[in-house]
Amino acid sequence: MLKQELLDKCEDFIQQKTTALHNAMQGLKQDLENESKSSAGDKFETGREMINIEWNKLSNQLQQYEQMKSVIKRINVQTDSNIVKAGSIIFTENANYFISIPAGELIVEDTKFYAIGSKAPVATAMLGKTENDSYTFNQQEVLIKKII
Known part of the structure; x- marks a missing residue:
């Protein structure tokens, strides 16, 4: 998983x-x-x-x-959510994120993820968003493709 x-x-x-x-x-x-x-x-x-x-x-x-x-x-791996929150995996058009702790770049199944804390600027821009929503980060509009 x-x-x-x-x-x-x-x-x-x-x-x-x-x-x-x-x-x-x-x-x-x-x-x-x-x-x-x-x-x-x-x-x-x-x-x-x-x-x-x-x-x-x-x-x-x-x-x-x-x-x-x-x-x-506190992160429950058994539950998926359609809303970005702590513990979410977010696939965007630019990068993939795991909202957890600031651990940096992680590679799983040949896919690059950025483990970030929920207080990171990019995380706060995404929190509460759902699939196909966009958020603005660094003056750039970014599409959320998938949330797990």
């Missing part, structure tokens, strides 16, 4: 990103331990602060991916 395959690819995207973040955080933890063993004074404090800033940045990114996970869990 196409929707399930796209959902699986989005889950894989999140898993890859969270694994990379966890690895980076583990590296920072080791850097912090090495920093506390090696130096003293201002250089030590600056090094620790830089590590803490990076740690906080990675923690925030991790939190965003956790939020994406909860969005994915």
Whole structure:
């Protein structure tokens, strides 16, 4: 089923990103331990602060991916809709979209889809539309051919 395959690819995207973040955080933890063993004074404090800033940045990114996970869990692959909403697959004359999370380009069954969040500008232009409706994006009129 196409929707399930796209959902699986989005889950894989999140898993890859969270694994990379966890690895980076583990590296920072080791850097912090090495920093506390090696130096003293201002250089030590600056090094620790830089590590803490990076740690906080990675923690925030991790939190965003956790939020994406909860969005994915709310998508029901069993239901199709004739109205564009979260979880819809939209075929247009220009591109194909999966309204889910911002995971970028996904290829399923030799077809290219763009996984986008429901707050993405192109998604907000499409939300609530039905098949054969048009929406305007980047000053261009785009026809919705099919919605799953």
